[in-house]
Amino acid sequence: MRAEILAVGSELLTPQRSDTNALYLTERLRELGVEVGARVTVADDPGLLESAFRAALGRADIVIATGGLGPTADDLTREAAAAATGRKLVRDAGILERLEQRFASFGRVMAPNNAQQADLIEGALEIENPNGSAPGQLLEADGRLLVLLPGPPREMKPLFASGVAPRLRERTGAVPLHTLVLRIAALSESDVDARLAPVYREFEGVATTILSQPGQIELHLHARGASEAEALATLERSADALEAALPGRIYSRDGRDLPAVVGDLLVERGARLATAESCTAGLLAARLTDFAGASRFLERGFVTYSNRSKTELLGVPAEIIEAEGAVSGPVARAMAEGARRAAGVEVGVGITGVAGPDGGTPEKPVGLVFVALSGAAGDTLRRRQFPGGRERVRFQATQTALEMLRRGLLGISE
Amino acid sequence: MRAEILAVGSELLTPQRSDTNALYLTERLRELGVEVGARVTVADDPGLLESAFRAALGRADIVIATGGLGPTADDLTREAAAAATGRKLVRDAGILERLEQRFASFGRVMAPNNAQQADLIEGALEIENPNGSAPGQLLEADGRLLVLLPGPPREMKPLFASGVAPRLRERTGAVPLHTLVLRIAALSESDVDARLAPVYREFEGVATTILSQPGQIELHLHARGASEAEALATLERSADALEAALPGRIYSRDGRDLPAVVGDLLVERGARLATAESCTAGLLAARLTDFAGASRFLERGFVTYSNRSKTELLGVPAEIIEAEGAVSGPVARAMAEGARRAAGVEVGVGITGVAGPDGGTPEKPVGLVFVALSGAAGDTLRRRQFPGGRERVRFQATQTALEMLRRGLLGISE
Numbered sequence: 001m002r003a004e005i006l007a008v009g010s011e012l013l014t015p016q017r018s019d020t021n022a023l024y025l026t027e028r029l030r031e032l033g034v035e036v037g038a039r040v041t042v043a044d045d046p047g048l049l050e051s052a053f054r055a056a057l058g059r060a061d062i063v064i065a066t067g068g069l070g071p072t073a074d075d076l077t078r079e080a081a082a083a084a085t086g087r088k089l090v091r092d093a094g095i096l097e098r099l100e101q102r103f104a105s106f107g108r109v110m111a112p113n114n115a116q117q118a119d120l121i122e123g124a125l126e127i128e129n130p131n132g133s134a135p136g137q138l139l140e141a142d143g144r145l146l147v148l149l150p151g152p153p154r155e156m157k158p159l160f161a162s163g164v165a166p167r168l169r170e171r172t173g174a175v176p177l178h179t180l181v182l183r184i185a186a187l188s189e190s191d192v193d194a195r196l197a198p199v200y201r202e203f204e205g206v207a208t209t210i211l212s213q214p215g216q217i218e219l220h221l222h223a224r225g226a227s228e229a230e231a232l233a234t235l236e237r238s239a240d241a242l243e244a245a246l247p248g249r250i251y252s253r254d255g256r257d258l259p260a261v262v263g264d265l266l267v268e269r270g271a272r273l274a275t276a277e278s279c280t281a282g283l284l285a286a287r288l289t290d291f292a293g294a295s296r297f298l299e300r301g302f303v304t305y306s307n308r309s310k311t312e313l314l315g316v317p318a319e320i321i322e323a324e325g326a327v328s329g330p331v332a333r334a335m336a337e338g339a340r341r342a343a344g345v346e347v348g349v350g351i352t353g354v355a356g357p358d359g360g361t362p363e364k365p366v367g368l369v370f371v372a373l374s375g376a377a378g379d380t381l382r383r384r385q386f387p388g389g390r391e392r393v394r395f396q397a398t399q400t401a402l403e404m405l406r407r408g409l410l411g412i413s414e
Numbered sequence: 415m416r417a418e419i420l421a422v423g424s425e426l427l428t429p430q431r432s433d434t435n436a437l438y439l440t441e442r443l444r445e446l447g448v449e450v451g452a453r454v455t456v457a458d459d460p461g462l463l464e465s466a467f468r469a470a471l472g473r474a475d476i477v478i479a480t481g482g483l484g485p486t487a488d489d490l491t492r493e494a495a496a497a498a499t500g501r502k503l504v505r506d507a508g509i510l511e512r513l514e515q516r517f518a519s520f521g522r523v524m525a526p527n528n529a530q531q532a533d534l535i536e537g538a539l540e541i542e543n544p545n546g547s548a549p550g551q552l553l554e555a556d557g558r559l560l561v562l563l564p565g566p567p568r569e570m571k572p573l574f575a576s577g578v579a580p581r582l583r584e585r586t587g588a589v590p591l592h593t594l595v596l597r598i599a600a601l602s603e604s605d606v607d608a609r610l611a612p613v614y615r616e617f618e619g620v621a622t623t624i625l626s627q628p629g630q631i632e633l634h635l636h637a638r639g640a641s642e643a644e645a646l647a648t649l650e651r652s653a654d655a656l657e658a659a660l661p662g663r664i665y666s667r668d669g670r671d672l673p674a675v676v677g678d679l680l681v682e683r684g685a686r687l688a689t690a691e692s693c694t695a696g697l698l699a700a701r702l703t704d705f706a707g708a709s710r711f712l713e714r715g716f717v718t719y720s721n722r723s724k725t726e727l728l729g730v731p732a733e734i735i736e737a738e739g740a741v742s743g744p745v746a747r748a749m750a751e752g753a754r755r756a757a758g759v760e761v762g763v764g765i766t767g768v769a770g771p772d773g774g775t776p777e778k779p780v781g782l783v784f785v786a787l788s789g790a791a792g793d794t795l796r797r798r799q800f801p802g803g804r805e806r807v808r809f810q811a812t813q814t815a816l817e818m819l820r821r822g823l824l825g826i827s828e
Contacts, residue, residue, distance in 0.1 A: 013450045037427075038457065040453070194525040197487055283700040292772050306713050357706055
């Protein structure tokens, strides 16, 4: 069962506005076991609107339009929907009377243009609107369900809940869709997909979507089941199969982000952390403290941007900086060790690199980053060459550091 | 001239995600005099996608699709667009070679699934993508312009600017819309609007939009003119009038963000900075180093999350922490002074607060933050009570610190 959502209104096509109705409807429909195949925002133009209704009715089982039901000349939804279904509009005497009463109750006489709000598509049922003047409409035609709802969210939402959801529940038998999110850090989308596609392509009843950003991949698994427990069991089995194809790489199945996973591991292991950052300049510490409770594991952090600060605060020997350069493996190692010792904690991490866009050389190009660990999560060093601009390089450097901490704390080798 | 925007990706039809590309494209198209007639978001489904392309090509002069150009099995945009235009896909040897080189430059062998990114619709021009592996495509067919762009905004935006906008400018011959962005930090939207609305309401030929986020307000001024110089002169006069109504508060007219403005001021004044952060835990240092050249002014930073680190690294007397609490004016002052002295630099800044969601008390509720400066930007202390969650509180704390630095360095009193 597939739905399409049509948002009507030229004002929704300006850069400042976004259509919150569609997000609400997407969430409600998904709970009802209805997938949204497409979401369309259309200007107040009769030809465009009719074409959008035709296209939607041609490919979806359920079409829900919001907006364009008011009294003004650019409220064209009724006409366009009627034209697209080949039906006429019929003025409903009962609705008209209630409209007139509504105006009278505010002590006003109804202006004639309001009467169009009493026009129903031939054969449509009215969905009464207690919070506004334009009622909703619901039409079953050619096996499709066409629903027109007013645009203001405080009118649209109660009409959907009272007039549409119960009918959809009947139609679908309401098998809700469940989702499990798997997260993977510091691998590329193509590497992940090459390893996992052969697995998830074989899934039956589980749909998989891959979302990628630099340094982070998410796999969204969707399934339905006779019960929630059954759907979740199916999702967990699918996740197990993916995990087996990429052992030790899926860092979270429960919605937690990588800094939270690392923070929880540090707390579990009773290990406190000190960070030493050069090119990332505090970004790692800031990410590790994005959530409450970080004082249980982060003791302190050093932003050692200058060479002098690396030597004074972390004891990185000036000769090593001189001989190897500030961006080098030995300096990253000395930073990690220096941070751990200076703070008197169990784990130290050091990051140094060329974030760019300036400062690159043939030997040390922009994007080159060294990350080192010292102490209870192992003494390891990674050299990475990241693509992309400054922001991406810095973010990916912190992802690498976090993934090294996670694997080190769990004792997973490369 | 009417455009339609197609966003491709099932993940964009989940309630959690919204399509920021469409907002960007709507704004750029508007500047080029092109109206957006419809905006469509489509799931990764071959039939739906082809139908959406057909519908869009049937009613718009320009169709721009974003997303679905990657290497995975659910990247279907190329196939669907080709099918909708009745054309074949042709693998481009030059693109394929560059793809392989790109992987080689990261020291990796290209997985075979990446090769589909070298497929062009017959007759389409490639738009080279310097920031990613999938190139854009541009096809003139039956008087329509069809454009395929990658989904990640950092890839899509430069491709639109370099490969699409110039061609649209030729086609439309439109009088472009010019925009000036004014930025204001650490004031509320209602305060700003109360002072500025009486001024901008009188503007003729200049449209004003206010965009607000916690700790930051942007005023977008839009004008057209016979020439770019004329439009810009009109915008600058309008900005002067707004500046006069809110003296010293508009920190940028040239697109620079607050950290960049503060960084440039520090360099101009020859003042080096050391940061000491507790609740923001490196976020201020990370923001100050978001752009290249930060080593000219940032000497070092301290993330003093524990009380012990405040005492050991910054010399904050343990008795003051004991007597006043770690979140207090005297501790913020001692942090700023301690950072400045320890680093041997001209300016120190200290931030301590309750970021929440836990840790609040009746005397020191969540959102309470103290920010102090020491040295060449003045010795000042601010106490602020921020609304909102942890992320908002932390961001606003850094905005306050940056705005204090800016005003201190410029010698503007409160």
